[in-house]
Amino acid sequence: MSDKKNVDFNSIYCGLQPDLGRFRLSQNGLGWKGGRDRTVIVATDDLKKMSWTRAARGFELRVLQKDNTVLKFDGFKPDDLDELKESVKAFYKLPIEVKEVSVKGWNWGKTEFQGSNLNFSVTNKTMFELPLAQAIATNKPGKNEVAINFVDPGQPAPEGINPKDVDELMDITFYVPGTVAKENTNDDANVEEDEEEEVNADMVFYETVKSKLELSQMTTENIVQFQEALCLTPRGRYNIDMYQDFLRLRGKTYDYKILYSNIIKLFLLLKPDEVHVLFVIGLDPPLRQGQTKYPFLVFQFVREEEIDVDLNLEDEALDEKYENKLQKHYDAPTYEVVSNVFRALTGRKVTVPGSYRSHHGANALKCSMKANEGFLYPLEKSLLFIPKPPTFIPLNEIGVVTFSRVGQSGGSSRTFDMKFNMKSGNDIQFSSINREEYANIEEYLKQKKIKIKSEGNEDAMMTYTDLAGLDDDDDEEDDDYDSRKRRRTGDTGGSNFPGAGADDEDESPDEDFAPDSDSDVPEEYDSSAQGSSEGEDEAGDD
Template identity: 95%
Template structure:
């Protein structure tokens, strides 16, 4: 064997590469060459350890380098093991370790962290490995549970593969019961007391996974960070880390990565109390997930008078060339203005603000209820938006007829009325407990938008408007984009928000959330006053 200069093996895969290549061993090192001029070369001095195990595509040779990097070559046949052993022993003076794989099918075992991999073993045999370097998030969906998410929303399929033919592991949840002993901080006289202390095993496991993810994801520096932003849907406080192509929401329990390309619309809305401003990211596709609950909307709330002084981590050249002066190097302005400007520049989406509609009290929205949830309905130029829970987006061109009920009751027995939107798709969206003083203003708004109106008390009387043809032409491309993505999602309900599934005071389930409730958000974020007036325009120009 020592007389041979090279030993070749054909039809070998390298890592997750879809194409086959040639694997070669020589005195100077080992290498792999596949299609499209893809080449991997490892020098002899960089080789540390090799192992042989069963894999999905035949048998696999794992190469551990001196810098702890692991390369995987699979597609070998069982008969190749002996030749590999002899060649590796002769060329590199290294023995190949044969590892057996557990095939018991048990779902309980032991976990061990080896570099960036998480090994799950049963009876001291590896059952599977998880490459944490490819994970995007981890969270705790329940007691004693730790979930790890792998698929990046919007992540393209491997090159050369049809996306419809790709099967990927999206997430995996571990059940970690019991407690473990707390490690001693030092070896002084308090060491015995430290050994008696115990912590939950699931929290230790969760923190370890989280540290591995943060280490692997620190490949680029963030442009700016907004700390402790109050999010109403899903409820909690999050740090918003803005990068060039995506943003990260980092909370106490949940950690999300959102591509800017998945954000369809942005709204900046003043609450009727004139104290708070709501910033809404709408149409996340795919939506955020907390357990079985999906959130296609993000609703942030900022204090109107709160200001921020921050510098962006961008060079002057990038500000001039890539962002075309849409961003500034330094900001000293109200927080909601800075956040909306940064989102608009990085996502490339316009920020929509309220239009000409004014309520009876001069606000941009009218107070109403959707089922048991109180909120605000914003009549905008091309849509209506109900927030905060459940956030509901209603494009004007999707509305068939608007039906009013309890409006014409004599005697003044009712101070409120109801309004139902009969959508062209067949769904009905109803809002109730609307002050009767708001009827004239919302009726004028619907007339201006040429929406058909009828009263429930007189089904034959329909206020119709013939000039409906031009409405669809006025809609911009973003409405069409939203509609197409909405149809791809399962279910026909356009209302998208639901209760969260986290047992946490900051990110707790929001079944009982109401914007006027003292128990849901801190006192400084409560709002029960009405009245507002703010100039509005389509904020592509701000």
């Protein structure tokens, strides 16, 4: 259907939008209007080039604008091409280039960057395109390899679509061999005598993709940057750039974009050495490095280290959007500033140690999980083992706790083991726990009304109360890793911990992470702290 002023096409998609709309051509430009009042308009003066190709949803009209941004309109029928050619020529004096798609199935071709898209072509025919604007990270997993990570499938599917019916590209790896000539930045044309310098082609490809990602993230200025933050899991040092809706982790090898909506838990914990503070970030979906998934990020800060920084925010935004949860200027311990900023930008509460104290007055007890040494933090509604592998244990998911090698009075064993039998059927075991810690952890489990028993004497099971009392609304936050649908977004209460948010975990929080003054940290924690500081600058082992 057409007239002298405009030409309309119905049932057309715009880009990756799931809903259909109406596409119109007129003298003033072209436009598309879909459901929920979604509208796209391009003026005639902004049009640069148009092309026609086969797509997943029928045929596609691709519009290249003068700023090199590309708009795609899918759903056309083969018979629409003649009418489009005639209308585009009459309205805009532009031709429509018909492009064929390669269907050979080869995996060896050429790449070309066009705006925010990466085109992969075989024998001068496009095989596929990648929208880099939707990429979240790029890295080099191996020699001559460049990987591009896209939006994780853990994000919600469009309304009306079953998430199980959605197929989504998670990542793609390119093999880029050989070398290319380095771009000559010298304006002097009489340098022919110098040999042309060459660089690895994979590094050029990697830097180009990285620049495209950075350009797509520069639409908003970063609020604050924390430089060279030490991450224990995964190991490495990262710059943390905080934006309004997401954060960016930039390391030497990996570069990640993490949406605040994917952050579901925050912990601020003092290590037993009383020198370092751990800031733990729980993610769903988890961060991925190759085939390895990291549901928790564990950052370590020196307790006495301070930072002096100004936030890139206007006073109105501080008052209205963040409700005075942020300050314009910070001059405080680094861990305190980091936790405050994360709490305000993510809207999540910061969990701090509760009433539990070990035999030596610390917030955690030293133990091992398989071959990995770490610290187990008994909190008010959960237990957390860090740094590797970070293990989160909600109290309401524990069936029974089994102790072994604790009843050997006068025995030679100086340690005992503890196994958590979960209601899901999984077992989580910790070993090499100092015998002196038994009374404190047993008292903690009694207070939390957890069933305990000693191995070898199963008939003497000690039941302290029915576990049904634990399954109330206060435990919804512990179910975050089982179902995102049950996640709580509230932020109530208060905390005396610097930089921490309100949380029921904090029944009796430490004002400044200070354990009981009459308890000294033993030498075993000192040696552990020394080993941690010596290994801070080591390369990542994952």
